[in-house]
Amino acid sequence: MSPEEQSxxxxxxxxxxxxxxxxxxxxxxxxxxxxxxxxxxxxxxxMSKRIIDNTAARIGEHAEHHALKTIVAILHGGEPLLAGAHTIDYALRAIRRAVPRSTRLRFGLQTNGLLLDERFLDLFSQHGVAVGVSLDGPSEANDRHRRYADGRGSHTAVVSALHLLQSERYRQLYSGILCTVDLDNDPVGVYEHLLEFRPPAIDLLLPHGNWTKPPPGRPDDQSQTPYADWLIKVFDRWYAGPHRATRIRLFESIISLLLGGPTSSEAVGLGKIDLITVETDGSIEQGDSLKTTADGAAATGLHVAHHSFDDALEHPGIRDRQRGISALSEICQRCPIVKICGGGLYAHRYRVDNGFVNPTVYSADMFRLIRHIAGRVVADLDRWRVIQPSPH
Structure with missing residues (x-):
């Protein structure tokens, strides 16, 4: 990427x-x-109707100004279904009215599934909303962290929602399952449990942590790679599985990058960040994961009532996340897999004394995972070359 392109x-x-x-x-x-x-x-x-209207206008304005072919509006929370069907319907209609017809508008929603029922799914069918559900595995795995305030586990209720979502009536809305990695869970057991719900895709997310507040089980000894070990077990099961039973975005993105293609995950690669957040009060913020680093780290000081999304593009934090390799630490820039790892998720680079100019706290894990995936892909390519007929 040239300096001109980066700017x-x-x-x-x-x-x-x-x-x-x-x-x-x-x-x-x-x-x-x-x-x-x-x-x-x-x-x-x-989010009030006034803020919804302001946000919809900013989305439409941005799409028109940049002649965007596609823009995605994702309803999130908290738990977005707590907003109620009426508010969600109002938001979807307001955004659709505001986006120019020349731009393809896609809707998404991420939910814990507890309130997901036919009323909501019929509404989502009407608007074409893709629905993702969060589940961390079988009950003993999921309920270790995803619990009600009184300590009860959520697994049973989420399973009911997934059965409804994967039914013939609503299957077209089903975008996949989001799963947070937990080292205490059996990786293959988690993966095979998630497969029971026939997800079109699985997002495996590393738990948020950084150099100041490390993620659970991340040892000081960087020669140890517990998260890579966990993910590799899932990768090998997935990679060898029949027709890749589902898509796993992290693995597919790494393979794509290894072959010179793009990434669909902000956790890997050097792609420019293209996501902006609007809070319930209309504040324009960067990605949610920055909330794990420091108070106010995601804030921009901007508001949909007074500022455009182009104003947000000028924010130093967002500009920094669009600078590509030049924004990475010297260690990352010298790394042989920098174009694949991309420095890791931005929030995972944080350290209280120097901010984000560090490798990801998962750097050793990412190095081992990427090298492992590269080895499997290269071996397959070599086998493919052997069985191809000679051109002569």
């Missing part, structure tokens, strides 16, 4: 709306409620 801001193609700021679960690994930034305490629970 050109990439427009936002994903807008995440925090339509409800509270949750009906009390997960102890939640990046919204259990980490450094506690700004949710001072925000309204539900």
């Amino acid at each position: 050109q801001a990439t427009p936002f193609r994903q807008v995440l709306l925090k339509i409800h700021s509270r949750c009906n679960l009390s997960c102890d690994h939640c990046y919204v409620y259990e980490h450094a930034d506690q700004s949710w305490r001072h925000r309204p629970m539900v």
